[in-house]
Amino acid sequence: MTSDHHKGIAPHQCGQCCTHIDKISVTLDRHPIIEDVSLHLHCGELTTVVGPNGAGKSTLLKALLGEAPHTGAIYFHPVFGPGREDAPAVGYVPQSLDFDRFSPFSVSDLFATSLSRFPVPFGCRGGVRKSALAALESVDAGELLDRSLGKLSGGELQRVLLALSLTPLPNLLLLDEPVSGIDLPGRELFYRTVSELRHRFDLSILMVSHDLAGIASVSDRIVFLDRRVIAVGTPREVLANQDFRHAFGLDLEDLEPS
Amino acid sequence: MNTAIDLLAHLPFEWAKYEFMRNALVAVILVSPLFAVMGTLVVNNRMAFFSDAIGHASLTGLGLGVLFGLADPLLALVGFSLLLGLGILALHRFTRSAMDTIISLCMSFSIALGVVLLSRGGNFNRFSRYLIGDLLSITPQEIGWLGLTLLVVGGGLLLFYNRILLIGINESLARSRGLKVWWIQVLFVTSIVMVVTMNLSWVGILIINSLLILPAAAARNLAENTRQYVLFAIAIALVSGVCGLLVSYYADTASGATIVLVAMGFYFLTLALKALRQRFQ
Numbered sequence: 001m002t003s004d005h006h007k008g009i010a011p012h013q014c015g016q017c018c019t020h021i022d023k024i025s026v027t028l029d030r031h032p033i034i035e036d037v038s039l040h041l042h043c044g045e046l047t048t049v050v051g052p053n054g055a056g057k058s059t060l061l062k063a064l065l066g067e068a069p070h071t072g073a074i075y076f077h078p079v080f081g082p083g084r085e086d087a088p089a090v091g092y093v094p095q096s097l098d099f100d101r102f103s104p105f106s107v108s109d110l111f112a113t114s115l116s117r118f119p120v121p122f123g124c125r126g127g128v129r130k131s132a133l134a135a136l137e138s139v140d141a142g143e144l145l146d147r148s149l150g151k152l153s154g155g156e157l158q159r160v161l162l163a164l165s166l167t168p169l170p171n172l173l174l175l176d177e178p179v180s181g182i183d184l185p186g187r188e189l190f191y192r193t194v195s196e197l198r199h200r201f202d203l204s205i206l207m208v209s210h211d212l213a214g215i216a217s218v219s220d221r222i223v224f225l226d227r228r229v230i231a232v233g234t235p236r237e238v239l240a241n242q243d244f245r246h247a248f249g250l251d252l253e254d255l256e257p258s
Numbered sequence: 259m260n261t262a263i264d265l266l267a268h269l270p271f272e273w274a275k276y277e278f279m280r281n282a283l284v285a286v287i288l289v290s291p292l293f294a295v296m297g298t299l300v301v302n303n304r305m306a307f308f309s310d311a312i313g314h315a316s317l318t319g320l321g322l323g324v325l326f327g328l329a330d331p332l333l334a335l336v337g338f339s340l341l342l343g344l345g346i347l348a349l350h351r352f353t354r355s356a357m358d359t360i361i362s363l364c365m366s367f368s369i370a371l372g373v374v375l376l377s378r379g380g381n382f383n384r385f386s387r388y389l390i391g392d393l394l395s396i397t398p399q400e401i402g403w404l405g406l407t408l409l410v411v412g413g414g415l416l417l418f419y420n421r422i423l424l425i426g427i428n429e430s431l432a433r434s435r436g437l438k439v440w441w442i443q444v445l446f447v448t449s450i451v452m453v454v455t456m457n458l459s460w461v462g463i464l465i466i467n468s469l470l471i472l473p474a475a476a477a478r479n480l481a482e483n484t485r486q487y488v489l490f491a492i493a494i495a496l497v498s499g500v501c502g503l504l505v506s507y508y509a510d511t512a513s514g515a516t517i518v519l520v521a522m523g524f525y526f527l528t529l530a531l532k533a534l535r536q537r538f539q
Binding site: 104 | 295302304416417419420421423424427428430431433434435477478481482483484485486487488489
């Protein structure tokens with residue numbers, strides 16, 4: 001695991017490769033969705049996966065979550081937290097949570113049902129409430145604890161889900177297009193929060209995104225995926241890649257990568 | 259149990275003189291909270307149509323019980339409803355067809371089969387007791403059994419309440435939190451079948467689902483969080499259960515259906531309160 005993949009990457013904080021994705025392939029109804037995807041994700045680093053529609057970005061996340069049957073292997077090397085090598089703690093923030101917005105379900109209920117087995121109708125235990133509040137405060141959302149989940153704005157909901165995915169602290173955090181459908185100030189706040197968390201908790205984060213403008217400044221590495229890994233590198237490297245520029249129509253404009 | 263029923267005889271009301279009314283009242287008070295709590299989960303997990311199908315499927319279970327000459331068709335009833343419930347779940351999982359289509363198919367099939375089996379020989383009327391239910395015929399021994407179901411199913415429901423609720427909010431999210439979604443759904447379906455079939459003979463196939471859904475649906479209009487949701491549902495179920503029973507005594511109507519009408523009244527009341535609250539916000 002000390003091969004070429006560390007080249008050109010800023011030295012990561014813990015000095016370990018936290019997640020090692022080795023030749024993952026997913027086939028659905030005999031159609032290959034992703035093929036031979038190999039990646040190394042490091043602690044304290046944010047890796048962003050970009051690619052055209054149908055490139056298999058979400059499928060990659062599903063494979064990592066164990067929801068999509070796949071060939072190849074995923075190794076986790078937890079350096080902290082509750083995860084074990086065979087049962088990794090993966091945090092997940094879905095694209096947009098599809099739920100009944102009229103449900104009488106508060107943010108505190110969401111934490112209580114996820115963290116505790118003490119029946120919510122009997123109330124939320126003090127310890128659970130405390131850790132929910134701490135998690136929400138780490139994403140600047142402490143005031144949302146007693147709000148109704150269905151009445152949150154898109155940006156607020158994503159921050160709540162981010163806070164939930166950090167409790168307990170995972171080894172790997174997966175974000176599936178977390179800012180789609182959020183207004184610009186909301187996006188900036190979300191990126192700033194994720195960026196801080198990455199350093200504070202030395203998290204390895206894998207994000208899928210379409211938001212090219214936003215990810216260039218926040219990502220440590222960008223993976224250009226189109227069924228296979230076409231290019232991997234720093235934002236500067238990938239944004240200069242001809243295939244990448246072609247796929248996103250950037251070769252038509254004479255723009256310098258920022 | 260018997261002492262509780264006997265104590266009621268000291269109440270200064272005309273109906274309290276009759277043993278069948280005392281039995282019915284105890285049964286209603288025992289079962290309403292369980293229906294309410296289960297209802298909150300059924301409504302939240304969008305399974306109202308599913309529990310309806312379970313109720314109707316018992317017609318077939320009944321038919322099979324009669325066909326095989328069982329003295330008490332309850333066993334055939336529970337067995338068939340369980341088979342159908344888990345069958346719907348499995349079909350949904352493996353064919354990935356829409357849930358409501360599968361439920362509709364299974365329900366049509368089981369009702370048709372049930373009617374065919376029960377109408378053989380031409381006296382379907384014998385079974386109308388199961389269609390509209392007969393709360394007043396409940397015996398202390400049956401109440402004992404109800405209490406036992408309450409303890410077992412209610413306890414299990416509370417033990418798994420958080421997990422079932424989270425699956426109802428979003429399955430993928432629940433799965434990413436490490437929940438074994440499939441097994442929890444199997445457990446939930448089994449408990450729905452138990453509650454519906456055990457209470458069928460006194461509530462009736464036609465209205466049992468309303469009793470499950472209405473208190474929760476009414477509570478949803480007012481509640482802001484899960485705790486309020488469940489507490490309101492229990493209160494509405496208890497009040498409409500007791501009021502419905504007493505109204506049915508004085509109006510000389512079927513008690514199960516009267517209870518449902520009172521619960522329906524509560525639903526519209528909460529709907530109006532919700533509209534009022536929104537106007538003044």
